[in-house]
Amino acid sequence: MLRVTRSSSYHVRYYSVLPKVSHITTPIFYPNAKPHLGHLYSSLLCDVFHRWNKLNGTPSLLTTGTDEHGLKIQAASEKNGFSDPKLFVDKLYKEFVSLDTVFNIDFTRFIRTTDPDHIENVKLLWELCEKNGFIYQGTHNGWYSISDETFYPETKVIKDPKNKGKYINTESNNEVIYQSEVNYFFKLSQFRNKLIDHISNNEAFIYPASKRTEILNELKNTDLSQDLSISRPSSRLKWGIEVPGDSTQRIYVWFDALCNYVTSIGGIQSVIREAPLNQTPLQHKINNSTITPNQWWCNTTHLIGKDIARFHCIYWPSFLMAAGLPLPKQVVVHNHWLCNGVKMSKSLGNVVDPIEMADKYGADVVRWFLLENSKLDEDGDFQEDKVKSLRGLLVSKWGNLINRCCAKKFSINRAVNEFNSEGQYNLSDKDFINSLFENSETNISTDITKLITELNDLPQFMNEKIEHFHPGLFLRKCWSIINDANTLMQNGTPWNKNGLQQDALIFVCMEVSRILAILCQPMAPELTHNLLDFMNVDKDKRTLQYARIGFDQTYGKSCNTLNKGVPIARTLNSEA
Template sequence: MRWLYGRLVGRWCSVGFSRKISYGGAAGGRLITTPIFYVNAAPHLGHVYSAVLGGLPAPVHRTVRGAQRPEHRLVGTDEHGIKVQQAAAALGLNPSELCSSISQEFRTMFDTMGISYTDFIRTTEPRHSRAVRHFWKTLEERGYIYKGTYQGWYCTSDEAFLSEEQTTESTDPGGNKIRVSMESGHQVHWMSEENYMFRLSSLRPELLKWLQTGPIHPAPFLRIVQKWLEEELPDLSVSRQSSRVTWGIPVPSDPTHTTYVWLDALINYLTVANYPDPSYSPWGPSTHLLGKDILRFHAVYWPAFLLAAGLPPPERLLVHSHWTCQGVKMSKSLQNVIDPTECIKLYGRDGFRYFLLRNGSPERNCDFNHDSVRNLLNSALADALGGLLNRSTAPSMNPEQCWPCYQCKSVPSSAKDQLETLLEALQGLPRVVDRYMNTFQVHKALEAIDGGVRSSNAFFQSQAPWKLFKGTEEDKAWGRCVLYLTLEALRLYGTLLQPAVPGLAQTILHRLGVGHDRRTLKGNPFLSSD
């Protein structure tokens, strides 16, 4: 019978080893943000994936370098706009009631998933309204806002104004011809009304200069933005008449207009930095993590707003693709939306986190289906990692339940090449994982760890310490070395897995008898002893 990953946790929690050896042991603050999530519906798979990714950098820094890195990690909810207004009306609620309810669902989900954050922002908070009003006045004073007439296509689902070239004809389920957004596929409607406009067109040279710094990753998304800026860049409508949109922040100088929901929402990154209080200073190195569906808002509108206000644009935008379900875009109408709460019940928090991080990829859409989850967790965690831990810590293999001494006069000639290859890979593994994690290529980091686990399994199996312990004294000495190297490799894997699967990693380290003060690689490198 193949054990599902979750069943192994209890077996791993037996009495920990006593250690016969012990191990000796980025500058500057950083703002790391996920998107703030829209509260017209409950949290879904994509929200959880973004938030889990956004919570990784600080734990990685602690794990590999053993030091706290000053980081401000932001999550939150976007609570204004016509979609919230419509969703509340459909449920017979006022918008404030809906926002409070759904926002709490997001907070609960993030806490349940063990997502690390230092601030949870709601755009209905007074501190945010004050920031938006001040920012609007700054844009007005600097001559970037004027009153004009907006005429064009508007997508309510995306809360986006679109040019003719960004739309196309389509057919609805009833066979009627409609016009839709080419990016999202959502229906658009023609709109003509007097609005406040932002002089986006005048900022193209500065935006192109910013793009030369290579701020958008992965590279394909940078090329998309470059192409957008090669095309016509019309001025942007930044208000809606309050007769149409009542649920939002009124324009400071004209309460008959409501601030455009994206101008409102994007300012949240300034709100958490205490803008516009005297204590505010432009955030230092900043990284915005976002899905590709909101790339235009973050890569064109947001840096343009900041430049117009005399503030620095973001340092880095890290863009990821979407999740599908069995190859099909998730949709309520298709009833294929994955409920994160059910996934946590089925696979546990760490099992669900592992699958998302291992299968998620920035460059391509990622697919979710339950067979894939079970297969991955069985293969990588239950069979490979769990199997190696259980075999090397079993009482029959190690009756004294301790770390054997690494004492061997010579390595058998048949094992030298395999041992050398394994040691070289394991000693370089922390650097590889650190590099991938800090560029948010977490799937590659976890693949590298899994590769190490499988190499350790192959080494353990080929050297067969259970046989060596029945042989000569020289065989027994080599068997103890094999066991020691296997346990030390497991310590490395458990340490490196802490940011991705914290509960599971702590279980492994507890089983190995690794003290809480030694669960980093700072002063405790692979094969170090004191």
Template sequence: MAAMSKPYYVTTPIYYVNDKPHIGHAYTSLATDVLARWKRLEGQEVFFLTGTDEHGQKVEKAAQDAGMDPQSFTDRVSQSFRVLAERMGFSNDDFIRTTEPRHKAACQELWRRLADRGEIYLGAYEGWYAVRDEAFYGPDELIERDGVKYAPSGAPVAWVKEPSYFFRLSKWQDWLLRYYEDNRRFIAPESRRNEVISFIKGGLSDLSISRTSFRWGIPVPGDEAHVMYVWLDALTNYITAAGYPDESHPRWKFWPADVHFVGKDIIRFHTIYWPAFLEAAGLAPPKRVFAHGWWTNEGQKISKSLGNVIDPLALIDEYGLDPVRYFLLREVPFGNDGDFSRAALAGRTNGELADALGNLANRTLSLIQRNCEGKLPAPIENPHLMHDTTLHSGISDLREKVGKALEDQQFHSALEHIMFEVRYANSYITQMAPWALKKTDPVLMLQVLRLLHDALRVFGTVLWPFMPTTMDALLDQLGVPKDQRKLADLATPLPGGIPLPPPSPLFRKIELAA
């Protein structure tokens, strides 16, 4: 299958380096990784970007609290996000840091372009500012408790007054609403789309895009008393990595991005500020922004004060990488909030991975070893002549069903489609009892085992983006050559007679302490 014409660009948000990685970071990057891997299986040229957001007052303060200069602090914390990407098996093509020279150059060029087009002016800002969110809030958005004002996020706010450059965001209000209407898929899920539209209809003010009260940021071109607002700086990373401002760069073909994955707390920045900045600069906006929900831990809100932050690396050490990858995208619809529980992780791992998929593979391959001299039975020339074609038609349709679900970022639906067919294959092997057919109908036995092998090949291929290490092991046991593991290769049956290695367990069951 030839590569499709439009290269595919998918991104995580860049993660703020004021603290070490947690389950939320792993979750967003995992979704991005699975989609990138799937698109590669489809034969597309893919660019997958992640990285770290390293400027701003919050980072400057965190560095001071750690007794470090900001660059040394960001060097250390940024490395922990690289380690997370490696340990989680993410297939990112680049890791961007906003302290890199290429990013400074891109931000300053974007600023100059906006200024040249009359989109920026100098004024003064007064307003309620949350250092934790790096954001200003209107009086009607604030919550007051015990005489202290808080942002909707729960961050405390303080009244700030300082000179500032402004971006003419109010000018783009009507354009944004038209853009959302003309591009219905731009914001997902629908609940977030409605939230953003409602916010804009309440009226947009011009946006303060520079600060003078701290120094840890990218200097404003021509006025180095100001540093750029952290969100103008951070959002620009997506075009920096694509080669901006050099639009002849080989990576520029990937822009506009196909999907930005973000947490729901930063949806406004990505769906209001970012497309407005780009359109104002004469650049194409991204095609889609998907905002996922938040995790709780055993029913409790996750917070450092409660001491219940979930460390994804500790989870991997305890339960294995692929079961954790599978669980995070299987347990709740992507876009909804979800609860992490060890009992649920054990239930998915034991019931769906070990008992359903792992047991199916072990039974099928063990029967081939015992009854077919360890060699793959010949392809079924006309499966429609078999007495039961349900399994064959189910696996034939699976690629399309999974692809459609992933195109809409419905990861849980994609996995449910797969597990439905896995469960059916288990009922099929039990019903057909190929271990008994050797004496009564050896021809049918060969057909049954071949069909089950074909089904496992499909399962191993479509599950590979979710669990690459384990599915590579399954495809090895199935005798699938390493250069024949794309989706298009499923159309070509493996020849009969291939010697298959003895099977070995794919998953270990999780035993929880009583």
């Protein structure tokens, strides 16, 4: 339980928090082209979850990175004139680090599948699966997609209606070619019933429920008797990890890539031994006991796009079970983003460059837009005009609310001293509020009571929405509270009042802005940092403990005497 221990006359709700430790992962991304909006969206959902955990005191890790092996990378490097694929990925992985930097993605580790510790862990995963009898050598005949790095069954292959003589698969519509070769195989067929049992008995393992149903239906209705090819001949795939003991074969890119999630928190041996780590930043302490990689692993959430659900919900758990390793806690699956209602594609020229949008409107405005319009099981629709309008709304609604409270006619500092949790007056006392505004023409006392109740309930509401990856519901609630505070300011007319009436109105409106700025730090870290600075909120009072009515007795000093400019600029220098 997260508890606020200091005494207060204001109502405080106690609420359950997320697990004692948390490890959330983005997919690792192919660095065969510049990052796009989908990469940002996955990273952003993870970042909010991670930042919220840290804000409420839960030790948390966020791992991300790049998937740098495979035929797709090999082909892209050759196409771009690189003789060595490593030189190609050394250049492009930096684009993904830059994306994370621009959008303040607070990752713990950025892993590359070319990292030496990862390569060793992939080999160990292979050796464990082989030792346990789940890998064998055989001949594979089938339809292979280079773009998807996977084979497709005959039932999912059709003639390409746009290119005579070529074939595509019906899942991704990418080209497939028929090939026959000697590979190593993984006995996927032996895990079908185990997977069905685990997913059926653990409802939260795949989330949301619609994706869980899809995977269960696929397992129950699809024949998994054909085992999974997990290697490629070195003659065709030069850019990959060598199969242990066989230089003629390279490890299948998905067997390689999925292992990153374990490598990132210390590696397979550490998870097996449950040994403490002797490195930072993965070493944390709770009650003087070091958290082990095994503890991190059992509290791991993978967040992925719907196009790679099979790999994470069927292949990856099977590999882990074959190696004798525990399964992660959960796989969260999200849908994709459209642009003005149309699927993004290079041919249409409607692929959104997230860094370009950040340059025009601000990284936090783009973050807010994506989060507010996020629905896991529905495709989002990116509309630039709405992003531009959002910046205007933040200025006119939230920024203006703070700015009006900072007018020289008012005193935020005096209002805070009078109405804080240890002050002389208590706005949670309905009788007091009613008596204070008994002669008011509008129902101000009811509006104040409603805002105080909503603010007190907001941390619990936020916890529930972030835990279930529904940031949009939380942000829409924030807009409702901001609008109510602006209505209170307008109807309460503090500029026409004096004494306690004026101070009560200013106090409530400023508490709305302060508490929302604290809670919205995971969503818009730079914007909220600037707002809290503008309100002179001490840096050590920006934690969840202070996200309560009246719990900060010191902010607001000099806000009504200094000309500080505006809380949120209407435009950026780079905006057209």
